[in-house]
Every structure is written in structure tokens, then in C-alpha cells.
Amino acid sequence: MPSFMVILRRKFTWSNLLGLLLRGSLVWYANCIDLYMASNNHHSVFYKHTSPGKCVYLIVYVDDIVITGNDTTGISQLKEHLGKHFQTKDLGSLKYFLGIEVAQSKDGVVISQRKYALDILQETGMIDCRPVESPMDPNQKLTTKEGELFSDPERYRRLVGKLIYLTITRPDLSFAVGIVSQFMQTPCIGHWNAIIRILRYLKKAPGQGLLYEDKGNVQISGYCDADLAGSPIDRRSTTGYCVFLGGNVISWKSKKQNVVARSTAEAEYRAMASLTCELIWVKQFLRELNFCEIQTMKMYCDNQAALHIASNPVFHERTKHIEIDCHFVREKLMTKEICTEFVGSNDQLADVLTKSLRGPRIEFICSKLGSYNLYAPA
Secondary structure (H helix, E strand, C coil): CCCEEEEEEEECCHHHHHHHHHHCCHHHHHHHCCCCEECCCCCCEEEEEEECCEEEEEEEECCEEEEEECCHHHHHHHHHHHHHHCEEEEEEECCEECCEEEEEECCEEEEECHHHHHHHHHHCCCCCCCCCCCCCCCCCCCCCCCCCECCCHHHHHHHHHHHHHHCCCCHHHHHHHHHHHHHCCCCEHHHHHHHHHHHHHHHHCCCEEEEECCCCCCCEEEEEEEECCCCCCCCCCEEEEEEEECCEEEEEEEEECCCCCCCHHHHHHHHHHHHHHHHHHHHHHHHHCCCCCCCCEEEEECCHHHHHHHHCCCCCCCCHHHHHHHHHHHHHHHCCCEEEEECCHHHCHHHHHCCCCCHHHHHHHHHHHCEEECCCCC
């Protein structure tokens, strides 16, 4: 397991920049570092297994570099090697990266975007607003016509873009931000008011983030859910899923489905197929990095019909139009890469990614997802 993270910042010179452009940027970067392999599953990640049980990981984004791993000697050698070939500045332990604040201790790692959130509130004049308990009114369904057209659509689009980036550490915002992002072309007053409510919810805890700690296991699991015909515009359902590694959430998504589902079972099954794809990718990525031993991954769903379709090899009238998804999920079940388990609706953690919920329910799910406010008063 990685022991600590450090960050470097590379200073570009014209010769370095020209070299990167001519040689293909990250590929050339990997070749400069002896035996570091470029990940096949993520274009920004490079890794090296220095010895049995020892590894070093390198993450590159433009001119910012994060180095982590459990081989302190290998990390020192890598930093020295980069320092010889580039003008780099060692910023020490990772504390701030691309707007994400990182706090490391022996108990775990907390990531948040407090400064980024406060900047948004300050820019929009909402720094002193009254907070609310939920990012969206559970009784409200936004449509294309929500009053008069908003006078400054460019401002609407910029703000939605910033809120999308904020969902990196705030899964509780994903559904609401996904809804308002559907009206970027011609936003109305009602859509702008929905964004204002998201900002008021953000004011409640701008420093809220995610806590990652060692819980004694490396089990990969996921929760999937769907809201049948949740969109009043085209009656498409919303897929929501979250993936856990060792009890810590590492991936989540809230997205409108591409087609109209004809039943709850179909909507839920399409969500299962999306989660299966994500679980397979996580497994491949971790296996490539030699991060841990991969066990059978668990998939939790609260729909008995969808679980029955996944385990039943017989097709019938209600499943033939989702045959491809059925074959895909069932194949992973037969090879025992994944296994399905039923979870009650009250314990469905993907619920916050598919519909508007009330404050107490959001707080319960966020606590299970590992939400943590480092700046909350003791």
C-alpha cells in the first residue's frame, strides 16, 4: 500500500517543451525514466515494481507530478533522476493538487475542495447566504421551460462547469449538478434558481470531503441504483453507482440512461451493466499496478427482478430487448469475477446519485460513503 505522497512541479523551458511536443509528451516522459511502465488503463499513470512488495507510482498532469508508493529509496531515486533532466521544484508532501486539498496522517487521508468551494461562493456573492439541507428540492422536477430565459447564459455555463469539477470530492452533489447541466443551451430563471439552491447547500459545509483510511481489507464492491423515468422531459431513467475499495469510495457516477427503460427491472439492470463495466476497469487497473490480490467483486442491488434476470439463463419476453446487457453481466457472474447481493432500499448507498433526497437521508448516505469535514468545529 502507498505510504505517502509527494508532489513535484516541473518548470518548462522552450527546449523541454519542444522535446515533449516532438516525442509525444507522456510517452517520452516514460522512456526518460528507466523501466517505468505507462498504464494501459489510465494515460496519466506510470509505475514501477522495484522489488517484491515494493512499488512506485507516478501521476502526471501537465507540469504537476505526484509520486507515491511504499519504496522510499525508489522515490528518492526517481526525484533525483527527474531533477537531473528537468528544472523541478520539490513541494514536499502532497497538500494541494489541482484545486484538491489533501491532509495526510497516520489515521488516513482526507481530500476536499474547501478553497475551491469558497471561491465559488465568493464569486457568486453567496458567501453569506442561508444554508439548506439538500442540494435540490425533492418535489421539484426541472423542465426545459422554467420561466423566462436567464439573461446571462455564459455565466450559467461557467458556474455549472465549476460545480461539475466540485463533484470530484462531493458525490452528494452529483445528481443535482447533473440535472442543471442538462439546460446549458437555453437556461431559464428556474434553472438558475436551482443552481442557487446547490450553492446554499454548499455553504452548509464547504470543507466537506472524503476520508480514506485502512479498514483492514481490500475488497472491491459496488452499489447500483436507478430511478425509473425520472426525467420529465424524455422519461429516461437515471443510473447511479458507487465503487468501494477496502470500504472507501473511489468512483461514482450519476448519469441519465441513453434509452427509455420500459420497466423498473430494465432500468435497474442497465445500472447493473454500467457498474459491472466500472468494476472490471477497477480490477484491471489495480491488477496492472499490482496493488492488491483481487477477490470476487460484490455488486449490491435493491431490485429482486434485476438480480433474478442476472442469474437466470433463460430469456423471455421482458428481457429480450436488453439481451446484450444480460449476456455481459451474466458472463461476469459465471466466471465469478463478480457476485450479486440484495441490499435493502434503506441501505442503498447509490440512492443519493439517482434522485433528490431530504437532509437526514443525505447525511446518512454521506456518512456511509466516508464524507468527512476536516474543518467542522470540534
